Amino acid sequence: MMRRLDARKLSPTPDESQGVYRAAVPRAALDVEQALATIRPICDDVRDRGVEAVLDAGEKFDGVRPVDLRVSAAALTDALAGLDPDVRVALEESVRRLRQTCEAELEQTIVSDVAPGAAVERRIVPMQRVGLYVPGGLAPLVSTVVMNAVPAQVAGVPGIALASPPQKEFGGLPHPTILAACALLGIDEVYAAGGAQALAMFAYGAGECRAVNLITGPGNIYVAAAKRHLQSIVSIDAEAGPTEIAIIADDTADAAFVAADLISQAEHDPMAASVLITDSEALAGQVELELESQVAVAKHAERIRTSLTGQQSATVLVRDIDQAVDVANAYAAEHLEIQTADADAVAERIVNAGAIFVGSHTPVSLGDYAAGSNHVLPTAGCACHSSGLSVRAFCRNMHVVTYSADALREVGDHVVALAEAENLPSHGTAVSIRTSRDS
Incomplete structure (x- = not known):
């Protein structure tokens, strides 16, 4: 149902990693x-x-x-x-x-x-x-x-x-x-x-x-x-664009759980993105079988199937979990699940995601409703520079500045010097007119 993309032969340098993997991972085309x-x-x-x-x-x-x-x-x-x-x-x-x-x-x-x-x-x-x-x-x-x-x-x-x-x-x-x-x-x-x-x-x-x-x-x-x-x-x-989920999973993951979570996001919208990142071809095959059986009985099967077979969804095969982390950081998913051995340690290495869901019992749908986290999150790769709603x-932060006469006098010469350096002498005068009167 979901197409497969093979990233195992990609070996970009650390400086190239973001660009190379971002181009290799699927995304919905939005204009x-x-x-x-x-x-x-x-x-x-x-x-x-x-x-x-x-x-x-x-x-x-x-x-x-x-x-x-x-x-x-x-x-x-x-x-x-x-x-x-x-x-x-x-x-x-x-x-x-x-x-x-x-x-x-x-x-x-x-x-x-x-x-x-x-x-x-x-x-x-x-x-x-x-x-x-x-x-x-x-x-x-x-x-x-x-x-x-x-x-x-x-x-x-x-x-x-x-x-x-x-x-x-x-x-x-x-x-x-x-x-x-x-x-x-x-x-x-x-x-x-x-x-x-x-x-x-x-x-x-x-x-x-x-x-x-x-x-x-x-x-x-x-x-x-x-x-x-x-x-x-x-x-x-x-x-915000169409919703998206990425899942990093290894051979310890439960294929039924992974498939259910991919489907849960696909249920939102025919343009929703579901991406599995795995170093296990065996798991990829098991997930594919689970998708077929679970989608067949889903209420919104047509919508889900459209999403999972769209260009924005895929299984991305990687060499190992190290590469999976690099791919996930480049993708910067709205929702990122970690279903691997030592999931906590893998999650610590993620720097780009709207929200991270750690372990096999923390599905994205929990965050959609009752985890205590917020589900209004950056999409379309914006998680590399934006945060979710909080x-x-x-x-707003607003500075309120209060100086006494003595405090202004103590720093006044520095203000005058910097104002002169910027060729804005009247800035300095606004200070010196006060400090000279108080002296």
Whole structure:
């Protein structure tokens, strides 16, 4: 089902490793630049016409025109009341675990006394208003509500708005499970808007929705393109593409586990990427057999098969685990599983991944829902320079500088000297006019 790529004959130097292996490992072909041509007029229309443009776009792309753009409090309350009790308990546990890790990661204000009377405070300031995007599409990603909202709440963001596409089968409201999760978390500013029009609404403001400082959340290629287009006026978390999993596995791995995990990500999207990196041809063959049998009985078999047979998915054969680590670091997967002997030691050598799942009992799907980690992660190789969503994304660092007269006098000559070196003498004067008066 999955094609095989043989990297065993590749022997790049350490300096060449990233480029050679990145070219050798499969990836989905995405043309965000082409998608920009589609979303620009949508974003411009929302900027110019506001709510009506958002509703018009929803009618065109989602096949339904909500009566109101903002979801009513009654609809949120009703959705929570109708939520399956087991799902509610699972959501509550997911929230509890993620909140615990977010609270542990939250940075504290720090004051550095650089000299007597001279203090530099690094103040942690939450974003004042954020827009959270939750896709509809092929699946109602209720877990994405949790992954976006909890770190924003822990960070202390006072204004949180959330948008999710209107659903025709639910009368123009977002999926009721998504609304229930919003109600459970106390998010009452929810909009029935999807795609580029939702992001433009956040960026420019429309009707009741005031402009935000930051937009977070995954989406399709048009959402990624809208983020790229709008980031000159609003901050974004990342340009998320189709989801991906890479698994480093040796002959100690359970082929059934490996296959199940490859399938779990393929279930998201026909463009999702599943990559197995192994030094065992025997395991590769066993996984292939498991894929055939497991996909045959999967609910979304057609979608999964399309993903696993696409150009973005493959089994990559390597000489040994050392080469597997090099390939994985070059690929920089959104999700990376380690199913090998001494998995902890292998994981220590990974420097490029959105999140690492260590050992045979730590599947990616655990992280999707209830591990306590965040599943909004960098895709398309961006894990080599970007991080997953966390409480830090919803905070800013701000320096607060306080100097006494004596402290300024003590360092004043250095400021004047550096200002003169840069041919900016008035910078120095702004100091010397004070120190000369105090002397």
